[in-house]
Amino acid sequence: MTTKILNNQAARLGRLRKGVLDLPLAGAAYGKAETLGFHMGFANLLYAYTWLFRITAYRHEAFKERLAEKEFTLLMKDKDETSMRWYSFSGGKITTTARKGPESDFSLIWKTVPAGCRVMTDMALGKPKVLKNAIIEGNLLLAGDAAMVAWFLETNNLIARLNRKKAKPKSRKV
Secondary structure, eight states, rough: OHHHHHHHHHHHHHHHHHHHHOOSSHHHHHHHHHHHHHHHHHHHHHHHHHHHHHHHHHHHHHHHHHHTOOEEEEEEEETTTTSSSEEEETEEEEEESSSOOOOEEEEESSSSSHHHHHHHHHHTTTTTTTHHHHHHHHHEEEEEEEHHHHHHHHHHHHHHHHHHHOOOOOOOOO
């Protein structure tokens, strides 16, 4: 019974997105619903970011040592403050909370939620210098201690370098 209801809802959503299904849902309301989806996805990416750090530290001892170098608290949020997460780095461990956390040493503020989603996904895929490019394009604003921000950006570049898929060598046919 439940799967039948879910399948019907998925089919309706597909027709709605294609414009085949007319609902009394106004355009603005549909836009708000889609924005809600972006915010939920962004909140999930913020949480997954913690696991990116944890898994990288588990796989690479050098990265774990780098995390142990500093102790700080970071706030990552969007400009409208609808989605935010606090990260605490201490002794090579990372803890996180979506509730109001301790005073942050610095903040990363995303200009828009879709831009934040795109950049964080690219970062998780190991694309180089994603955060630097986001700062240059104006999608990421920085606030707080400049030395800590620089250290954190270098650490993110290290994550990208360590998690980047290595290209397979092309076989030479003789």
